[in-house]
Amino acid sequence: MAERTYDRTTQDVGNLVALEHVNVTVPDQELAALFYVTGLGFTRDPYIDFGTMNMWVNVGGQQFHLPKSKAQVVRGTIGLVVPSLAELTGRIGRLLKTYGARFDGSAFSCEEAGDQTLAVTCPWGNRLRVHEAGDGFGGMRLGMAYVDLDVAPGTATGIARFYDELFGAPASVGATAGGAPRAEVRVGCHQLLCFSETEAEIPAYDGHHVAVYLANFSRPYAALGERGLITLETNDSEYRFTDIVDPDSGQLLTTIEHEVRSMFHPLFGRELVNRNPTQRITAYHPGEDSYVGLTHAGLG
Ligand SMILES: [Fe+2]
Numbered sequence: 450m451a452e453r454t455y456d457r458t459t460q461d462v463g464n465l466v467a468l469e470h471v472n473v474t475v476p477d478q479e480l481a482a483l484f485y486v487t488g489l490g491f492t493r494d495p496y497i498d499f500g501t502m503n504m505w506v507n508v509g510g511q512q513f514h515l516p517k518s519k520a521q522v523v524r525g526t527i528g529l530v531v532p533s534l535a536e537l538t539g540r541i542g543r544l545l546k547t548y549g550a551r552f553d554g555s556a557f558s559c560e561e562a563g564d565q566t567l568a569v570t571c572p573w574g575n576r577l578r579v580h581e582a583g584d585g586f587g588g589m590r591l592g593m594a595y596v597d598l599d600v601a602p603g604t605a606t607g608i609a610r611f612y613d614e615l616f617g618a619p620a621s622v623g624a625t626a627g628g629a630p631r632a633e634v635r636v637g638c639h640q641l642l643c644f645s646e647t648e649a650e651i652p653a654y655d656g657h658h659v660a661v662y663l664a665n666f667s668r669p670y671a672a673l674g675e676r677g678l679i680t681l682e683t684n685d686s687e688y689r690f691t692d693i694v695d696p697d698s699g700q701l702l703t704t705i706e707h708e709v710r711s712m713f714h715p716l717f718g719r720e721l722v723n724r725n726p727t728q729r730i731t732a733y734h735p736g737e738d739s740y741v742g743l744t745h746a747g748l749g
Pocket residue numbers: 470472514658659660708
């Protein structure tokens with residue numbers, strides 16, 4: 450009988466251990482709460498409170514950070530997973546029945562996108578692709594599975610090398626559904642940071658950011674520093690950079706601020722409160738208020 454063999458590389462975790470939040474400023478906290486909390490069914494962080502100046506919204510083990518300011522729009526798609534798309538569409542229907550007028554004239558939209566997904570656009574134009582939980586994304590039930598950014602033609606290979614060589618994050622070049630090159634950077638066990646080439650015009654970068662945790666914090670810092678790419682020395686456990694460059698030529702490939710945290714950062718691994726959004730006054734089930742699943746920041 451042939452001895453069974455295993456591809457052990459499938460079990461490797463790279464140096465990017467978690468994609469923890471996406472930060473986009475929003476001009477209207479009330480409308481943001483209606484969209485992210487009431488409509489999508491996510492949970493306002495009950496512990497880190499900013500009054501009406503900012504809001505952190507938990508999605509399983511990840512978050513949206515939504516400070517109040519002129520709207521920012523991620524140049525790409527944020528991939529989310531929820532337990533049930535039927536529940537989600539029902540919730541959005543009820544939202545619009547009561548608050549539909551608040552969304553008039555905004556960029557909000559929600560439509561079926563096939564393959565058990567919904568394409569949802571926030572009131573300011575951020576594109577979300579919401580997947581129903583299944584076998585994909587490592588069995589994730591609720592969370593942010595990926596961020597897929599639009600980049601210029603001819604940049605995907607260099608971007609993959611940037612993450613692979615400077616960060617020690619396994620990265621390869623695959624293809625989008627339309628066949629365009631896409632850099633796919635592995636994050637932790639089940640998340641991806643992607644960069645999809647597009648012929649479409651890409652808007653100017655507006656300052657939004659993503660937050661990632663690194664296992665080896667200092668080596669990428671040194672590599673970025675050698676190239677003059679560190680933009681902010683926040684504190685012991687955080688620095689930032691914004692430009693992604695070809696590792697050899699230094700040519701700018703794309704721009705998105707990364708809030709880079711070490712695993713010593715006090716927020717790493719904190720348990721994020723997630724509610725069960727199917728609980729309603731008219732359909733209440735005692736003992737089922739909490740979402741049951743992985744909810745540790747960076748580990749979910
Ligand atoms: Fe942040």
